[in-house]
Amino acid sequence: MTSDRLQRFRDRLGLPLIAAPMFLVSGVELMVAACRNGVIGSFPTVNCRSTEQLESWFSEIDMRLRQHEDQSGRKPAPLCPNLIVHRSNVRLEQDLAVLLRHKPEIVITSVGSPAPVLKPLHDAGALVLADVASIRHAERAAAAGADGLVLLTAGAGGQTGWLNPFAFVRAVRAFYDGIIVLAGGISDGRALHAAEVLGCDLAYMGTKFIATRESMADERHKRMLVDSTADDILLTTAFTGLQTSMLKPSIVAAGVDPDDLPARGAIDIGKDIDVAARESRPKRWRDIWSGGHSASGVTDVLAVDDLVARTLAEYREAGGR
Template identity: 40%
Template sequence: MLPAILQNLRIPVVASPMFIVSGPELVIAQCKAGIVGSFPALNAREKDGEPALLESWLTRITEELDRHNQANPDHPAAPFAVNQIVHRSNARLERDIEICHRHKVPIWITSLGARPEVNQAAHDCGGIALHDIINNMFAKKAIEKGADGLIAVAAGAGGHAGPQSPFALIQEIREWFEGPLLLSGSIATGRAVLAAQAMGADLAYIGSPFIATEEANAQPEYKQMICDAGAMDIVTSSLFTGVSGNYLAPSIRNAGLDPDDLDSADTSAMNFSQGASKAKAWSQIWGSGQGIGAVRDVVPAATRIDRLASEYADAKRAICG
């Protein structure tokens, strides 16, 4: 059984937190349209000496969703989530945990390490903790350390994708775990959302299609590249962050590199002390999952979610008669 906070969504979808791209505008639009919106805490970056931007982002999101709910009691907004990068180089982690705890963030998403104290902070303020994993071993460790649910990041996902087939990954996790399970990896249509559920996941975890939305904090060229590209244009490399990830080959070529002949890097290259492990030299290397062949235009986030909802309903009718 899903926690109450993940029930009653318009469609069973959580929007994944994307580096730079996800901000208050996108999160608010996603939640108002009926799916969980999310952003990485590290996206809220202020200059030295300035007040914590994360504070103002959380205040804005909470207040705007509250106003929406008061005006639309029959169609309340979905809850939102904040992603914490739980890596030893993230010097902001303790501060950001305290801010999220004070603002009673309802859903916490943790990445790059399972930490019991982060899960406890989520529980202390009435929230739930979901941890993203790429294999069954990491899944078991996350639950042992207090996570409430899992995000299975399978092959084809954007960002730091895992190498395993979603069929294999979901199958192994469901042999022992009955709690909340989300699936990430090339999900870009309502039909794919239903397929994720048929496989055993409770919800779909969708990122790349939301890059091509009006509210996304992405350059116009990035949004257009998402619309123009397909699965064959995605390259997997560890060069840019130290962890294997999926990127748009045209953006790699634009940076003067050959996407078919990239060096590799190990995890020592990861450094979140300045907000991200991506060095300035790679700022124009753009991440994406393999599902973008279904994305052909830049639209408001609500329009993209309307399409997902319609496709999801059509797929259900087609399969269930």
């Protein structure tokens, strides 16, 4: 299954794969490495401390990818910023303005309807992929005019969905002929090919990209993923208020009992009055780390070059083109 909307990028993709946008993990080095290896590189714009740094990231990534193209003769895969459209993102308008100046070819919207940003992004020439975690959200994003849907399924790392990927993909494909991206549980090239057979155009790979040399993740986070399996992933609302897949060993290391977590969103250091107490408490993403069910497939910390080469070999062995 290949949506017509992806044809313009087809000859630039070594794999039908997106390096998933991950908070505090996806940065310049990971984006450059992914794109020059034929993998769509995505990053949350909020990973930048300011709109000025976001401008700087775009400029540096563009320069380095142009150098790669000049040296190799191969055009890299597209860069794909991830825009948080929820009202809690106080930089939404400023970050959107940066995107419109740099005209990325693909943009992913998360945590809300893509409707408010669709027209300006389309006018700038971008394809817009919208994160969705339910059939109802998929229907709404499709009706709004999203070019693609990222289906957050059970097993995806970080903030995720809960639907079975087989059921979710087939239900959405029944009413939607745009780009479908599967997010959740893609641990190797065979799983990537299976996503295509299921009816997807692309898939996310997140957890395995955390454990790469180029990711911004804490080295302890990377090693913890190597030492963990899917059994070590806990789905909980305690840290963000939304269903989130977190690494149980990191919860234990932060001094919190994973079997006795408080109510929805209760672990929120922003609600503390005392500054010293706020700084001393474990912080989500900084001390308590995310991971997906594909943690079972993380066996070492690799360079992106090696991870993509291995995934490509697995994909071709499974019958992928």
